[in-house]
Amino acid sequence: MPVRVVESNAPAQVSGTDPGNRSPLPPSSLLSAGQAFSGTQNVSNQQKEEAWRVNVQIQGVDLEHGYLCGTMEALNVPMADTPVITFWEGEIVDGKNYTFYTGKWEATREDDMRHWSKFPSFAPLQGQVETDGGRQLDLSNYPYIFMRWKEQYFVNVGTDCGLTIAGFYYVCFSCSDGSISGFYYDPNSSPFQKLELKTVNEGRTGFSFSSYELQ
Amino acid sequence: MPTTTSSSSSAASSSGNRQADVFSRLASSDPEVKLKALREVKNQIIGNRTKKQSFLKLGAVPAIASALSECDNSSILVQSAAALGSFACGFEAGVQAVIDAGAFPRLLRLLTSSDEKVVDAGARSLRMIFQSNQAPKYDFLQEKNMEFLFSLLNSENENVSGLGASIIAHACGTTVEQQLLCDAGVLEKLVILLDGSLSQREACLESLATVLKSNPEAVSRFVGLEAGRYLSSVTELTKDRYPRTRLLSCLCLVVIYNTSPSYFLNMGTKSSLVTTLLELLNDPGQSGNEAALGLSSLIAEKEDLQKLAYEANAIKNIVDILKTGSELHPKRLQGLFLSLAELCSKLEDCRCSFLSLEVLDLLVNALRHKNADVRTAACICFKNAARSVKNLSAGRFTTDHVMLPLVQLLHDPSSAVQVAVLGALSNIVLDFSSPKSTFIEYGGIKQLIELSKSMDPNARCSALRALRNLMFLADNKRKELFYSDVKAQGFASLISDPEPTVQEQALALLRNLVDGCINSIEFVFDEDGLILDSVARQLRKAPQAQMAIQGMYVLTNVASGTELHKEAVMQQLFPQPQAESNNFMLKFLQSHESQLRSATVWTVINLISPSSPGALDRHVKLRNEGIIPQLKNMVNDACLDVKIRIRTVLSQSMSFGDN
Numbered sequence: 001m002p003v004r005v006v007e008s009n010a011p012a013q014v015s016g017t018d019p020g021n022r023s024p025l026p027p028s029s030l031l032s033a034g035q036a037f038s039g040t041q042n043v044s045n046q047q048k049e050e051a052w053r054v055n056v057q058i059q060g061v062d063l064e065h066g067y068l069c070g071t072m073e074a075l076n077v078p079m080a081d082t083p084v085i086t087f088w089e090g091e092i093v094d095g096k097n098y099t100f101y102t103g104k105w106e107a108t109r110e111d112d113m114r115h116w117s118k119f120p121s122f123a124p125l126q127g128q129v130e131t132d133g134g135r136q137l138d139l140s141n142y143p144y145i146f147m148r149w150k151e152q153y154f155v156n157v158g159t160d161c162g163l164t165i166a167g168f169y170y171v172c173f174s175c176s177d178g179s180i181s182g183f184y185y186d187p188n189s190s191p192f193q194k195l196e197l198k199t200v201n202e203g204r205t206g207f208s209f210s211s212y213e214l215q
Numbered sequence: 216m217p218t219t220t221s222s223s224s225s226a227a228s229s230s231g232n233r234q235a236d237v238f239s240r241l242a243s244s245d246p247e248v249k250l251k252a253l254r255e256v257k258n259q260i261i262g263n264r265t266k267k268q269s270f271l272k273l274g275a276v277p278a279i280a281s282a283l284s285e286c287d288n289s290s291i292l293v294q295s296a297a298a299l300g301s302f303a304c305g306f307e308a309g310v311q312a313v314i315d316a317g318a319f320p321r322l323l324r325l326l327t328s329s330d331e332k333v334v335d336a337g338a339r340s341l342r343m344i345f346q347s348n349q350a351p352k353y354d355f356l357q358e359k360n361m362e363f364l365f366s367l368l369n370s371e372n373e374n375v376s377g378l379g380a381s382i383i384a385h386a387c388g389t390t391v392e393q394q395l396l397c398d399a400g401v402l403e404k405l406v407i408l409l410d411g412s413l414s415q416r417e418a419c420l421e422s423l424a425t426v427l428k429s430n431p432e433a434v435s436r437f438v439g440l441e442a443g444r445y446l447s448s449v450t451e452l453t454k455d456r457y458p459r460t461r462l463l464s465c466l467c468l469v470v471i472y473n474t475s476p477s478y479f480l481n482m483g484t485k486s487s488l489v490t491t492l493l494e495l496l497n498d499p500g501q502s503g504n505e506a507a508l509g510l511s512s513l514i515a516e517k518e519d520l521q522k523l524a525y526e527a528n529a530i531k532n533i534v535d536i537l538k539t540g541s542e543l544h545p546k547r548l549q550g551l552f553l554s555l556a557e558l559c560s561k562l563e564d565c566r567c568s569f570l571s572l573e574v575l576d577l578l579v580n581a582l583r584h585k586n587a588d589v590r591t592a593a594c595i596c597f598k599n600a601a602r603s604v605k606n607l608s609a610g611r612f613t614t615d616h617v618m619l620p621l622v623q624l625l626h627d628p629s630s631a632v633q634v635a636v637l638g639a640l641s642n643i644v645l646d647f648s649s650p651k652s653t654f655i656e657y658g659g660i661k662q663l664i665e666l667s668k669s670m671d672p673n674a675r676c677s678a679l680r681a682l683r684n685l686m687f688l689a690d691n692k693r694k695e696l697f698y699s700d701v702k703a704q705g706f707a708s709l710i711s712d713p714e715p716t717v718q719e720q721a722l723a724l725l726r727n728l729v730d731g732c733i734n735s736i737e738f739v740f741d742e743d744g745l746i747l748d749s750v751a752r753q754l755r756k757a758p759q760a761q762m763a764i765q766g767m768y769v770l771t772n773v774a775s776g777t778e779l780h781k782e783a784v785m786q787q788l789f790p791q792p793q794a795e796s797n798n799f800m801l802k803f804l805q806s807h808e809s810q811l812r813s814a815t816v817w818t819v820i821n822l823i824s825p826s827s828p829g830a831l832d833r834h835v836k837l838r839n840e841g842i843i844p845q846l847k848n849m850v851n852d853a854c855l856d857v858k859i860r861i862r863t864v865l866s867q868s869m870s871f872g873d874n
């Protein structure tokens with residue numbers, strides 16, 4: 001007998017919940033430490049079409065604090081001899097620790113809305129976010145996780161490599177298939193550089209998971 | 216220069232002669248001579264550790280103790296008691312000598328004297344003795360002792376009532392004793408001393424902390440006295456002009472807070488407690504030493520207080536004290552490192568701020584400190600600072616300079632240091648797939664394997680956690696290096712350890728070993744699949760959830776490999792003959808622990824992955840064993856992650872024609 005999977009596209013609303021008391025987002029197994037993703041970042045501008053191959057690895061997730069971090073490796077960067085690896089830290093939009101509004105990194109609320117609204121999965125949330133910044137949204141049962149990733153330092157090259165990490169990424173992660181979409185935002189770079197990543201399985205016919213435990 | 220040496224030698228000799236002379240006069244039968252000699256000894260040793268030692272060697276303490284028992288001249292009694300008190304003051308060898316000389320019961324007898332001066336001197340002296348851990352245990356369970364204690368507390372003499380409080384602070388160690396004292400009304404007596412003299416107040420604060428520690432009932436009783444008046448008094452004393460009073464009132468509040476946090480809802484009180492303790496850290500004496508431990512105890516496990524302390528610039532203040540260059544008392548060093556450790560335990564901002572102050576040299580020096588408590592505290596500080604993935608990823612801790620002393624501490628004679636350094640190393644070895652590891656170069660893997668066979672389950676658990684972290688995203692070379700030392704038999708023993716926490720870490724380590732490059736799955740098939748057999752055997756034993764999660768992820772990772780790997784997992788899940796079967800997978804899917812359900816569904820996903828030729832047959836088997844029907848019942852699982860994974864399985868099922 002076919003069973004219909006109950007699916008809710010729009011997240012529930014909570015009334016009168018103090019964001020400080022809100023629970024962190026529940027864990028998603030594909031967004032855990034050790035998971036690797038691969039894809040591209042489109043860096044095209046008016047002069048030419050260009051995309052860099054990108055690998056991402058999640059190194060730490062702390063849902064309680066809405067925090068995650070990892071590395072990003074850009075493979076065919078024209079001015080670099082080797083792949084360029086950066087370490088980034090992420091803010092998870094959970095209504096507890098972080099909201100959709102960035103409030104820093106030169107991003108205005110208009111910039112935020114312009115970027116978030118490029119994700120189709122943001123559409124059901126947009127109205128509420130425009131009304132109250134999304135304070136009433138309960139994202140804990142929503143199958144997409146919104147984040148901001150900010151690169152913090154170059155891992156394998158010096159700061160004189162001619163590249164910049166001044167901007168940050170608006171990111172949307174799909175809990176279902178582990179795909180990641182993102183848009184790079186830096187007022188001084190080409191707008192809406194799109195990041196598209198999929199999970200990597202190292203030649204396996206399935207998913208593999210490692211873990212560590214910090215004492 | 217020869218002349219200087221000669222002169223100093225003659226000065227020392229002359230001083231020694233004088234002491235011998237005074238000592239000989241202590242035995243004089245002339246009361247005046249004896250009294251003068253007692254005064255001289257007392258005056259010479261006050262605050263002078265060297266002279267205390269010299270007189271101790273001469274045998275002055277037994278001589279004074281006999282003066283105490285052999286006469287009833289009140290002046291001699293007062294001076295003898297005072298001299299003995301001076302020997303005991305802050306000098307453990309002196310306390311021991313006084314007790315060995317049998318002076319303790321004689322001093323107690325002085326308290327019954329009709330001469331107020333004699334009573335006072337006896338009480339003062341006994342208070343010095345009760346400052347030491349060597350003081351005799353006082354048995355509150357004996358009725359006459361309790362009566363005597365209350366007679367002390369009721370005394371109008373401030374040293375006598377203070378002595379009562381000191382006895383409580385020294386001897387009350389168990390909940391039963393706390394309860395007994397509370398039932399006898401000791402709290403009501405003690406709080407009266409809060410309004411007394413400086414010494415009474417301080418003794419009272421110390422004993423209050425002892426009676427209230429970890430005893431919510433006693434705290435509730437104390438707070439209820441006159442509707443919280445005395446809690447307010449103690450809070451008020453944190454602003455006293457005397458640092459020692461400020462410290463003792465803070466420590467008393469720390470005890471109350473740690474026992475019953477609900478009495479501290481006011482952020483202002485918390486904040487002022489943190490600020491006062493931080494100020495006291497700068498006190499160069501004993502108060503500063505104790506303030507450091509008090510601060511670490513206050514902020515332990517409390518993120519809100521850690522944040523308050525961080526905002527009050529605690530990290531910079533502490534690091535500045537550590538960087539002063541002067542030799543700090545081991546107790547202070549221990550407290551400062553533990554406070555830093557607590558500050559770095561939860562908040563990433565604190566860790567980054569701490570590490571930005573270039574403190575690694577300080578920590579490395581502390582790892583070599585002669586005091587084991589300091590070494591332990593430094594290891595805990597390393598461990599908590601290394602909870603920063605950002606700094607781990609940047610390789611901040613993996614230099615030779617840091618790694619060598621840490622690895623050396625694995626052989627420390629103190630077991631507390633060993634456990635602490637294992638904790639630090641298990642975090643630090645996490646170097647996120649950097650192929651080079653200083654830890655491995657120093658032979659760390661062999662040492663951890665050795666410790667994983669320790670008699671102490673905590674050491675086994677910590678060693679395996681460190682190995683697990685070391686194998687996280689490791690390349691095959693590193694895995695081979697580890698495996699060649701442990702082998703299948705060794706690994707199987709680790710998985711079958713009697714302690715569930717050790718089993719969990721062993722399985723988590725195995726999970727990492729079979730992750731990554733597909734070839735690494737082969738480890739579990741060594742020696743006829745001994746390791747995989749052990750995993751399944753443990754899973755059939757209805758294990759604890761945390762262990763089962765790791766075990767199921769081992770199976771998930773193996774099932775992500777080739778057709779042979781998937782079939783081997785099926786064989787373990789549904790062994791032949793059927794009689795041996797124990798459908799643990801079905802039980803795990805019904806677990807309350809969502810992570811266990813999730814791990815189990817992942818195994819199913821991998822087994823029926825559409826890219827593998829045997830997927831359909833395995834699906835049929837899983838359906839016949841009740842797994843697929845169970846998953847159909849779970850489509851509305853409370854956990855989003857599980858719900859999503861089940862959807863993946865069911866969609867795959869439908870592609871196999873299963874409706």
